[in-house]
Amino acid sequence: MRIRSAAPGELPALQDIERAAGEPFRGLGMPDVADDEPPALDVLERHRRAGRCWVAAEAPDDRPVAYLIAEPVDGALHVEQVSVHPRAARRGVGRALLAHAAGHARERGLTALTLTTFADVPWNAPYYARLGFRTLDGPGLTPGLRRIRAEEAAHGLDRWPRVCMRAEVAHMGGTATGLPG
Numbered sequence: 001m002r003i004r005s006a007a008p009g010e011l012p013a014l015q016d017i018e019r020a021a022g023e024p025f026r027g028l029g030m031p032d033v034a035d036d037e038p039p040a041l042d043v044l045e046r047h048r049r050a051g052r053c054w055v056a057a058e059a060p061d062d063r064p065v066a067y068l069i070a071e072p073v074d075g076a077l078h079v080e081q082v083s084v085h086p087r088a089a090r091r092g093v094g095r096a097l098l099a100h101a102a103g104h105a106r107e108r109g110l111t112a113l114t115l116t117t118f119a120d121v122p123w124n125a126p127y128y129a130r131l132g133f134r135t136l137d138g139p140g141l142t143p144g145l146r147r148i149r150a151e152e153a154a155h156g157l158d159r160w161p162r163v164c165m166r167a168e169v170a171h172m173g174g175t176a177t178g179l180p181g
Contacts, residue, residue: 001093003100006053006067011044014055014067014083021083028121030160039081044069047080054100056084056093068097070104074142076112076166077105089123095131102169112168116148119161133165140166 006014018038025033047053047069055064065088070077079101084093102113115133117124125135136145145164152162 001065001091001096002057002059002062003054003096004057005051006044006048006055006064008045008048010055010064011041011048013064014038014044014053015041017064017067017085018081018083020085020087024086024123025121030118030121032156032159033118038083039069047071052077052104054097056088056097058088066093066097068101070101070113072108072110073114073144073148075110076114076142077101077108077110077169078144078148079113079115082115094127098131102167105169110169112166114145114164114166116145116152116162116164119163121160125163125165128165128167131167133167136164136166140164 015038022034022036022038025031044053050071052070054068056066057063058065066082066084068082069080071080072078079098082094082097084097098113105111105113113133114136115128117128119125119135129135141149141164149162149164152158
């Protein structure tokens, strides 16, 4: 498995990964999440051009099986989306992408990774907590995270409990999260 920047021609494949990664939500009674459209090509391209769209590619053909897009928000690198194709799940692919994002954040002087996720989905908040992310509450929410949560609510995602989470990147290379540095 190799983590690298996404190539322009791979963006439609990232949408396919997103659709496949959404399917397990159907089994949790979350069909609207499963049916939600992936980020548009222009959104993916904006992240790619900014150097914040990475893929986990599998040998021998170097084809993406997962991706992560992120954006700086209030001094942290906010993980907007991380998706792993189900056939590549449970192999540390998401963890490797998050570690790569943490390294990117560290190099740019950003202090943490943040994300928003479903509180009760096993491969969402409980997974991130095992990697060292902590749930943020009212006083811990920055203006940018409040804006993101408002956008998510407007999109209808609040039908299921959601949380904001944060992991300090200074601790994301060693024992605090188990993420490779």
